[in-house]
Amino acid sequence: MQALNESGSFFLELFFSGLTRGSIYALIALGYTMVYGIIGLINFAHGEIYMIGAFVGLTVAGILSILQFNLIAILVLAALFAMVYAAAYGYTIEKVAYKPLRGSTRLAPLISAIGMSMFLREYVILAQTPDFVSFPALTEGLFDLGAFSSMIQPTELVILIFSFLMMAGLFILIKKTKIGKAMRAISQDREMAMLLGVNSDRMISLTFMIGSALAAFGAILISAHVGQINYNIGFVVGIKAFTAAVLGGIGSIPGAALGGIILGLTESFATGYVSSDYEDVFAFGILVLILIFKPAGILGKSTTEKV
Amino acid sequence: MKKFLSPVIVGLALLTAVAGCDKKEEATAANSPIKIGIAGAFAGDLAPYGIPQKNTINLAVEEINAAGGVLGRQIEIYAEDDACKPETATNVASKLIGEGVVAVIGHTCSGATIAAMSVYRDADIPVISSSATSPALTLGGQNPKFFRTIPHDKAQAELQTKFIVEHLKAKRVAVVHDKGDYGKGLAVLVKEGLEQAGVEIILFEGITPGAVDYSALIRKIARAKPDVIAFGGYHPEGSKIVSQARKKGLKTPFVSGDGLKDPSFIKIAGKYAEGYYVSSPADISTIAKTKEVTAQLKERGQQPGNFGLQTHAAITALVNAIEKAGSTDSDKLAAALRSNTVATTLGDISFDERGDVIGSGFSMYIVKNGDWVTVNY
Structure with missing residues (x-):
């Protein structure tokens, strides 16, 4: 610790702060990229699922803390409930807003997605509150980092560890299991997969559910770190996560993870070494640069359109 | 689904059409109500600022109307929500002008007020804000009929x-x-x-x-x-x-x-x-009128919030100016707002040449x- 000079430790602080932010972007970007990979749709209501996940987590945590559960139990149960609830939302949204439009023009489900996003936001304003509400610091006491806490806060370490675990779990699911194989088959050629006996409707629903659960999980972690939520928290996060998905190559799962981390680090270093005024300038500047040299994103497959 | 929905939609459309007709039929006789617009953040995350503003105006207006109104006419309030968004604020301003308001109290946020300013200027409508504190609003001089009951930034x-x-x-x-x-x-x-x-x-x-x-x-x-x-x-x-x-x-x-x-x-x-x-x-909690207003709001289960008392002062000053001017003419109103000192929840206030409040500080x-x-x- 002492061996590091002052600017070196500042670099590390910025690195961890960017990594934390980036891993949240990555978690949410996975939802965008999975849905795009399987049905070629950009689910603009994904940011709102994130927001609803945070509200469910807050409600569950509130009830459990009245019942005097201990902190870890509250955290685990709140996260589980939020994920299940968000998965149910993801499932329903797909059935209500996208499935009836499957096979119509490409723009129709996109408009439907934007409408869904507005609907959910207004719904939370009416059903919950238009105000900011405070979110309990569920993850604060999990680690005692001692001297290293100046480098990375305990809540940030929790975000890092859990989001990496979640992503690793997802990679295994996609690469090693039968479900993952079916998903990959549908994303390659949906009709052929159906001919070979893959239930494509069920797999599409499952994709939505997994993506939504990941977003809700990210929402719990970041809300416990930031300490406040409102109906609009999904908006900026949604846009950034979408950017991360495009950056990494939309449709590619490792790409989404990589894109999120790159975006988070870029923002953090831009703020630290230039000015937070230019945070977004650098974030979107990187996007433009990468799309100029690799139009399909860093890990995206460039497919030539057959005429 | 479609078959079920369409009669409902038609019904709704008819209802709004009927409601629309009712409004147009209002006579512009001498005893018709004086229309005053209020605009601000009544929903969204800045609503904690806007809602007390609306509440205090309703309180003040109910009191004035119960006492016989002003110039023998009742006051009618038209409230529009801009959620503090500049792009919504211009629409809100046009909507209020369309309703035929003689003056507007608002908007809540500086950005929204700045955006709506030219709309009010072109329609020649006096505006009094109780919370927009951006210096440009008065020092910039875009609208000579803009006033505020809060000192600028x-x-x-x-x-x-x-x-x-x-x-x-x-x-x-x-x-x-x-x-x-x-x-x-x-x-x-x-x-x-x-x-x-x-x-x-x-x-x-x-x-x-x-x-x-x-x-x-x-x-x-x-x-x-x-x-x-x-x-x-x-x-x-x-x-x-x-x-x-x-x-x-x-x-x-x-x-x-x-x-x-x-x-x-x-x-x-x-x-x-x-x-x-x-x-x-x-x-300003020691001023007698402020105590009175705060107590009345409390009876209704409401709070003066951060800008409620400034808003009460704005409506008091406006109604006083209508009374002193003897009409709702825009020029006479603006002149009366400048030349009269009025006892409000902020103490005795008046407005200077630029429209900034005199007699209230930070x-x-x-x-x-x-x-x-x-x-x-």
Whole structure:
């Protein structure tokens, strides 16, 4: 610790702060990229699922803390409930807003997605509150980092560890299991997969559910770190996560993870070494640069359109 | 689904059409009601500012109407929500003008007020805001019929500067803002004031409201080791920044404007809000009329909020001007607003040539044990 000079430790602080932010972007970007990979749709209501996940987590945590559960139990149960609830939302949204439009023009489900996003936001304003509400610091006491806490806060370490675990779990699911194989088959050629006996409707629903659960999980972690939520928290996060998905190559799962981390680090270093005024300038500047040299994103497959 | 919905939609359309007809049939006779518009954030995350404004206007108007109205006519209020969004504000302004209002009280936020200004100017409608504090509104002179019952940010910035230099004795200050009309405007004024007083500005940066977190910026500030952090913006970002700074172990005092002086700031930031300084309109709770209005609001289960009393003063001044002018003519109204002193919840106030209030000022507050306390220095 002492061996590091002052600017070196500042670099590390910025690195961890960017990594934390980036891993949240990555978690949410996975939802965008999975849905795009399987049905070629950009689910603009994904940011709102994130927001609803945070509200469910807050409600569950509130009830459990009245019942005097201990902190870890509250955290685990709140996260589980939020994920299940968000998965149910993801499932329903797909059935209500996208499935009836499957096979119509490409723009129709996109408009439907934007409408869904507005609907959910207004719904939370009416059903919950238009105000900011405070979110309990569920993850604060999990680690005692001692001297290293100046480098990375305990809540940030929790975000890092859990989001990496979640992503690793997802990679295994996609690469090693039968479900993952079916998903990959549908994303390659949906009709052929159906001919070979893959239930494509069920797999599409499952994709939505997994993506939504990941977003809700990210929402719990970041809300416990930031300490406040409102109906609009999904908006900026949604846009950034979408950017991360495009950056990494939309449709590619490792790409989404990589894109999120790159975006988070870029923002953090831009703020630290230039000015937070230019945070977004650098974030979107990187996007433009990468799309100029690799139009399909860093890990995206460039497919030539057959005429 | 479609078959079921269509009769409902047709029914709804018919209903609105009928309602529309009713409104048009109103006569413009001498005893018809005087229409006054109110515009502000009545929904969305800045609603805690706008709703008390609406409530106090309703209270004042009910009282005036019960006592026989003004010039023998009743007052009718048309409220429109702009959610503090500039793009909505211009629509709201056009809508109110379309309703035929003689004057508008509003808007809540500076950005929205600035956006709507030219619409009101072109329609020649007097506007009184009770919370838009951007200096440009009056000093810029875009609308000669704009008034406000709250002093502008320049007065606020001067007080903050004085407080930072004389009370907190700061030598190095970090200035952060939210890039908005109000937040950045105030931050620029504080920065200029501090520079003139010989204080070193070690950092001047804008944040993106709604960003996931501000930890990179907070680490940068912590590294620069300022004596004071001045933040220009509203309470949602304020509570986020101060919580994250305190969690990081940064003990530097924060100074902000009245955009943070809201009960929800303390509610959300909790223990991290302790010791936060803000400048906000001076304490007026000892004025008899203020006590009366606050008590009446309490009976209805309402609070004066941060700007409710300023809004009560605005409607009082407007109604007084209508009475003194003897008409609702825009020129006569503006002249009457300038030339008359009126007893309000802010004390005796009048307006200067530019439309700024005379007789109301700012003081400094600190968060102590979960409440705002006036700082005497």
